Amino acid sequence: xxxxxxxxxxxxxxxxxxxxxxxxxxxxxxxxxxxxxxxxxxxxxxxxxxxxxxxxxxxxxxxxxxxxxxxxxxxxxxxxxxxxxxxxxxxxxxxxxxxxxxxxxxxxxxxxxxxxxx
Amino acid sequence: xxxxxxxxxxxxxxxxxxxxxxxxxxxxxxxxxxxxxxxxxxxxxxxxxxxxxxxxxxxxxxxxxxxxxxxxxxxxxxxxxxxxxxxxxxxxxxxxxxxxxxxxxxxxxx
Numbered sequence: 055x056x057x058x059x060x061x062x063x064x065x066x067x068x069x070x071x072x073x074x075x076x077x078x079x080x081x082x083x084x085x086x087x088x089x090x091x092x093x094x095x096x097x098x099x100x101x102x103x104x105x106x107x108x109x110x111x112x113x114x115x116x117x118x119x120x121x122x123x124x125x126x127x128x129x130x131x132x133x134x135x136x137x138x139x140x141x142x143x144x145x146x147x148x149x150x151x152x153x154x155x156x157x158x159x160x161x162x163x164x165x166x167x168x169x170x171x172x
Numbered sequence: 173x174x175x176x177x178x179x180x181x182x183x184x185x186x187x188x189x190x191x192x193x194x195x196x197x198x199x200x201x202x203x204x205x206x207x208x209x210x211x212x213x214x215x216x217x218x219x220x221x222x223x224x225x226x227x228x229x230x231x232x233x234x235x236x237x238x239x240x241x242x243x244x245x246x247x248x249x250x251x252x253x254x255x256x257x258x259x260x261x262x263x264x265x266x267x268x269x270x271x272x273x274x275x276x277x278x279x280x281x282x
Contacts, residue, residue: 058215096259096272096273096274096275097216097272098272099270099271142213144215144216145215146215160206160218160221161208161216161218161270162218163215163216163217164215165213165214165215166213166214166215168213
């Protein structure tokens with residue numbers, strides 16, 4: 055069990071579909087993250103939200119659209135994806151995200167959404 | 173690009189102590205060193221974090237020498253359930269991004 059909940063666990067979508075991934079945490083964390091992980095590769099950072107504002111967009115294609123409705127929720131809206139976008143999408147949260155400091159409070163990850171694009 | 177270097181894989185047997193070393197050749201003065209564990213189809217799980225010397229918790233120990241150019245994660249008396257990928261991370265890069273290295277795949281055999 056993790057304290058970061060991601061839904062759905064699995065998602066299959068066509069290239070013309072629109073879908074959303076959801077992430078929720080109730081630890082009072084103020085930073086939330088989206089990572090993408092391909093098989094046998096390390097997680098790759100996509101987006102960082104700090105205090106509900108987008109702090110980092112790692113040059114992610116516009117077919118991925120993040121949204122942070124409040125400090126507990128993080129969504130990732132998907133549209134017109136390609137088969138190569140198939141991966142495990144991980145959400146994480148941390149207590150803080152200080153850009154001015156190299157200290158990083160530990161990340162708490164969900165178990166991800168396994169996305170398959172057909 | 174990842175800032176850390178660690179072995180790609182390691183094998184061990186149940187009951188042994190396992191030490192995984194990570195190189196931090198360009199670590200910044202203020203960087204902390206953090207280790208995560210990841211099982212298949214799960215998100216990474218925080219194990220331990222330190223700045224220098226030795227840190228111990230209920231799961232592992234972390235040894236960081238005075239020059240902080242390396243760190244060693246020590247897992248006492250491993251079991252089959254410790255088979256996983258272990259990642260070491262240091263602070264953030266110049267763009268404030270937390271970058272995962274390639275990870276070490278640990279296989280614990282009976």
